Amino acid sequence: MDIVSSILELPKQCRQAWEEALTTDLPQDWKINNIVVCGMGGSALGAHTLQVSGSVKVPMVINNNYFLPSFASEESLVVLASYSGNTEEVLSCAKDAKEKGCKIVGITSGGKLGEWIKLNNFPAYIFDPKFNSTKQPRMGIGYNIFGVSAIFHNLNLFNGNYAEDIMWNAINILEDNLEQIKTDAQDFAKKIAGKFPVIFASDYLVGNAHIFANQLNETAKTFSAYYSLPEANHHLLEGLKHPKIPTVAIFLGKHYPARILERFKITQEILEKKGWEVLSWSTDQEDQFAQCIQTLLFSSLVTAYLGLEYGEDTIGIPTVDYFKEKLN
Known part of the structure; x- marks a missing residue:
């Protein structure tokens, strides 16, 4: 498939990610005071959109480094986002988050991160990027944005203006235009x-x-x-x-x-x-x-x-x- 045809499958990415990530089994008793999203390049761009939207209840930072910020603690939610699952910075942050006792959720298509998450029994949305024939993370941002959004929704981290009907509305409008x-x-x-x-x-x-x-x-x-x-x-x-x-x-x-x-x-x-x-x-x-x-x-x-x-x-x-x- 050519790149334009692949890009035009964005609504299908969004629909798939939202439906699937909503079923992610997440603890409902987590106390979360801040969020750290670890990701590089295209894997972090979805979180960037949510960060500046003002929709998240608690402070959120995007971490493009090998280690977590110093404030990360047991009351931090660390989202490990790596499209391929093999991003070395994210894998390094995964170990750091575990050592600090942070609450951990992964978003990936598999790779080493997927294996590490399963080995340590952490919750995650592990997706099959069937609507991104290019296999490039920047062309699969729909998985990231709607995957992160579904996880935040399930953890009650939105201010209330990101309800399910808003998500479906965005997908339907995208398809129409x-x-x-x-x-x-x-x-x-x-x-x-x-x-x-x-x-x-x-x-x-x-x-x-x-x-x-x-x-x-x-x-x-x-x-x-x-x-x-x-x-x-x-x-x-x-x-x-x-x-x-x-x-x-x-x-x-x-x-x-x-x-x-x-x-x-x-x-x-x-x-x-x-x-x-x-x-x-x-x-x-x-x-x-x-x-x-x-x-x-x-x-x-x-x-x-x-x-x-x-x-x-x-x-x-x-x-x-x-x-x-x-x-x-």
Whole structure:
């Protein structure tokens, strides 16, 4: 299956993960004061979306390291997320979490992490990624987002705005808008080809901006960056003079508070005066989770079409593979 066809199976990933992960057997008496999600690359991006959404009751951090943060304790939930199950940083954190007595849940398709979880009898959602023919974690984020969401739902970790009907609504809306998002993505890929893409977002879509930039790196083999507003207004605006390279700003979302929308408007005006091309994309849906999922599909398709425009291998990650081989 080609990469575009694989990406368009995102709704099936989401549906599979939500239905299956809801059946994960989890203790109901866990006292959880904070959450640490351990994952690298695509395996952590789903958690990033939930982290910035403000939907989780307790503090949550994403850990991209070999060891847990110092505050991790018996009252910490540690989510070990590794698509392949062989990510060495996550495996290292697994041992650290066990030593610290943390509450542990795994999300993986198997590998060494799957074996370790079964050996130690920890709860986990171990999925069969049958709707990700590319086998690349960044193309299987639906499993991560809805797997983590189902686990958090079962552990009563959401503030209440992430009920089951919101999840199903997001999946149904995604299915209804596949063709329109595909058309938009094709158009955007043509517009940003040959330029340095910089992604801007705010609030609950910052996780999507991060995902977009990562996908540009891995799928389109393109250098990229992302910024969140209002933070970027305090430093980036003075860094627009050098170097002189063709740059395109992509602003995600339009359903923000009025003050944020005003910041978007002024930032866009400044960028255009500095010679940047400015593009915007948003869904018509006001539901935040539905926006996140549709934006995920959009960024996945844009980067696929851009990579194909460049004649690149949009699935393989040979330089990352080379690095890992040298490291080992």
